[in-house]
Structures are given as C-alpha cells and as structure tokens.
Amino acid sequence: MKRNGIFFWIGATLFLAAALLMTQVIGNQYPFFACYVILQFIVLAVAWSILGGYAGYVNFGTSAFFGMGVYTAVFLLKAFDAPLAAQIAAAAAVGALMGFALGLLTLRMQGIFFSIATIAATIVIETSITNWRYVGGSAGIQLQRPMVTEPFNNYVQMLFFIQALLVVLAVAISRYIQNSWIGRGLQAIKDDELAAECTGVPTLRLKLLACVISGALMCAAGAPAAMYLQYADPSSAFNLNYSVSVLAMSLIGGTAHWAGPVVGAILLGATQQLLTVTISSEVNVLVLGVMLVLFVVAAPEGIIGLIRRVLRNRSEGKE
C-alpha cells in the first residue's frame, strides 16, 4: 500500500511537470484548448464516481454543479473582480454546500428516485440562474480575461495547467476515499444498504459526505470554464450533455477503481474532441450513446472490470 502511494505521487508529479513543460514548449494554442476539455472531464468523472461509483447513487445533476461553478466564477468576477484562485475556491465551497443541501433533500430516496430528483434539481437551479439579470440572464454574459501571470504566456495555457492541478487533487481525494474506511463504507452501501446500516455504517451521513466532496470538486472544475470560454450562458453551462458525458465516461471506464473514470474520460474526451474537429459536434453525442450501449452490454464493469477479469483468468490459468 505504501509503495503504491509513492508510485502514485511520483506519477502525479511527473504528470504536472509534463503539463508545465507543454505550456513552455508548445506554441500552438489548439492542443491546450482540446486538452483543457479532456482534463475538465477527468475531474468531473472522478468527482461523479465518488457518489455514483463508490456508493452507487447515480447522479444526473453533474451539469447543475458544473453550471453553479461557472456562475460562481461569473458572479465573483463581476462583483469583486476576484482572481481565478478565489473563483475556484469559492466554487468548491458553493459546490460543497449545494451537495449538502441536495443530499439532505434527495439521499433518503434510493435508486432511480434519487436520479430523478437530481434532474429536477438541475432544472430548478438553471431556471433560477436564467432569471437572474445580474449575471446576464438567459442572454448570457461576455467576460474579459485579465492579464496572464508568469510563467505562462497565454491565458488558456494557464487554465490548462490549473485544470491539471485539479485533476491531481480530484484523483488524490478519490484514491484516498477508495482506500480508506470511507470507501469501504460506501461500497457496503452500494452492495446492501440495510445490511450496511445494521453493520454500523452511518449510511445517510456517509452518502452526504460523498455528495459534498463530489459536489465541491464538480463545482471547482466548472469555475475556470467561464474564463476559458470568455462567455457564460445558462443553457450551455447547465447543458445536460455534461451529466450524460460524465456518466458515460465513468461507466465506460469502470467505477470500482479510481482509475476507471480517468481512463473513461481520456478515452471518450479525446474521441469527442477528435470527432468535433473532424466531423461535427453533433456526431460525438451519437458516438457517446453507441459506446455506452456497447459497454453496458459487453462490459458492464467498464474497462477496469475488463482488465481485472483478464488478470484474474490469467492468474487462475497459472495455478
């Protein structure tokens, strides 16, 4: 376990170093634009999996959290001209609060009822923002990027690196949860909630905790998106596509291990970017749907589940 931890942190440091190096070496802006989106999806998918994967509570409200992140940033920028770090920190706090409130309201419901409640919450929040003039209402709002800080020479490069930092943060948290008593409790809830409760697991409190952490990370991932697009409007910030994509990425990657959503987000995110550039942004939704159906039928435990099965078969073959 301890050696795994060292390897993990070496990997995370190498990843950040590579991301930083990219910003210094590559002059072309497009790779950063594309990779930013993929990194953003990694954070969202990893965060989603904390509640959706470990505890098995399928949350369709990713876009609600993401959109709230975007609009927290918009509000702080307009009201106080707040720096990016403050926007992200505030978004995380808003996300945590929102996760707590949403969790209190909905986590007593199980299975499909919880999922429906999260969709309803998304619509309520989107409608509220749409009717809030200060942040642009339904027409949206244009935003001006401030000057970029050293060592970056371009704002998108900086956003790219910040999103890479968020990836490391999200993965580290998810990995910690998986290996700790929290993860074991969530797994017990997923397997059998009544048995978990009767074994001493405080099910509601643990689900709330998962919802708070997951919400904080999803909101934080949304905050830099305002500056990334230099524009925000409710229908794109709260687009249901975020919920569906993130769900598909987590399920295709596999939710039993923290690496699953990372793999799924890279695979699907990269495919989507490729298709958007080469064919059209409409086609990528179709491809997403087809891949999801294929995986649900052929590999219900995702890529991670598939790898595990192959490894298990091989080790049994040896014996």
Add this chain to the structure above:
Amino acid sequence: MTAPETQAPLLRVAALTKRFGGFTALDNVSVEIRPGERFGLIGPNGSGKTTLINCISGAFRTETGTVVFREEDITRLQPHVRTRRGIARSFQIPRPFKSMTVAENLLVALDFASVGGDFILAAQRRDTVMSILTQMGLASKADVSATRLSQVELRKMELARAMATHPKLLISDEAMAGLSSSEVDEVLDLLMSLASRDITIIMIEHIMQAVMRFSDRVMCLDAGRIIAIGTPSEVMANQRVQEAYLGT
C-alpha cells in the same frame, strides 16, 4: 460486569405495536431479555417474529411502545447507532456485501461498529478478523469473494460479521433455514459457543429440536401477540402453541 447490572434486563421491549397500513404485525408486545440469556423466538409464518427483530434492530420505526437496551431508551435511534450500542443481527435471507471478500465484509464491521477502533493498525485488524473467522470455521475462506460461498458458509459469515461489531446482544434470524441436519448442528454449536462467552442471543428458528436444545426460554408469537413464554418444555406443552403450529 457488576452485580446490579446483571439484575437489570439487557433488553426491555414494552407495549410495542407495529402496523403496516391496516394490518397489525405486532400487537402490544412486551418482553424482557436477561443478560447472558439464550432466548428462542418461535411462531408460525407471518406471526411477527422478523418484524419484532426489525423493531429491536431499528430497521422499522414503531408506532407505540419502547425499546430499552442496557437501561437506555433506543426506540428512536437509527440502526447503525443501535449496532454501536451492541445489538447485532443476521438476516433471514443472507445479505452479504457481494463485491467484497469474506474478510472485507468483517472489516466493514470493524471500521464502523467497534468503539474506539479508529486507530487500530491494519495488521491488528487482520488478526481480529482472522480470529473471528477461525472461531466460525471460515478462516480458509477469508480471501474468497462473498458471492462464492455456499449457503451454510453465508450463514456463518453473517454471524461472523455480526460478531465483528462486538455485540452484547446477537439476533440470529433463521440462521439454520434450509440447511442440512449436520449443518444445523454446526451452526447451533457455533451459537452455543458464542453464548458461553457472555453474549446474549435471540434465536428465531423453525427447527424445533434446535430451539429446544438451545434456549433457556422460549417465546411463541402468533398473529403479532405473545401466546406463550417460558421454558422450552412449558411452551411446547402449551395448548395454544400446539394449536398455532398444528392448526387444530
């Protein structure tokens, strides 16, 4: 345990009533269980045995009545809090954590139910798990997935998981149903050995010879009411019990 504590009942159920819509599953049930007692709970199907257990363990909320455990009113406590207070149970239909190994199933209990167990080292936890599994005759299955267990192993694992919460009161809900007679003896011996270690046990069972052999006292429920309570032979000799079972 000090002398005055042994005098007081471990569990006191008073005037408990539970309704499901218009159906009264438990009707004004009152019973006291003494510390260290081996208590048998019998009754025909649908008589309210499992409902009573669910009310004691907290899975159901009751309409009226109180449940007092170790002189503390636990009627409004959530199930996981009751588990930490020392009430553990097994389920009529086994409910293992299917994605985990047998040892991990027990670790859930160690992680969440044992008081002051937060800072136990991983190696010590493994030792605790293994010693419980050894008692239950499941040591060789520690790292096997819970989905690969046989029926009798599942029953034993449920008891082991309950034991890992360090209970003072263990409720076994038909742990012998559907087992062969040699397996029944195996599980019965297990329960006997647990009872000899200061654990109070409530056993719900349909297998009469097991109830007779195991229990200090037996209570018979029928249609949500207590129709007899006493020593096993007294209850068996009771006319109403015979009627309830034989339907004369």
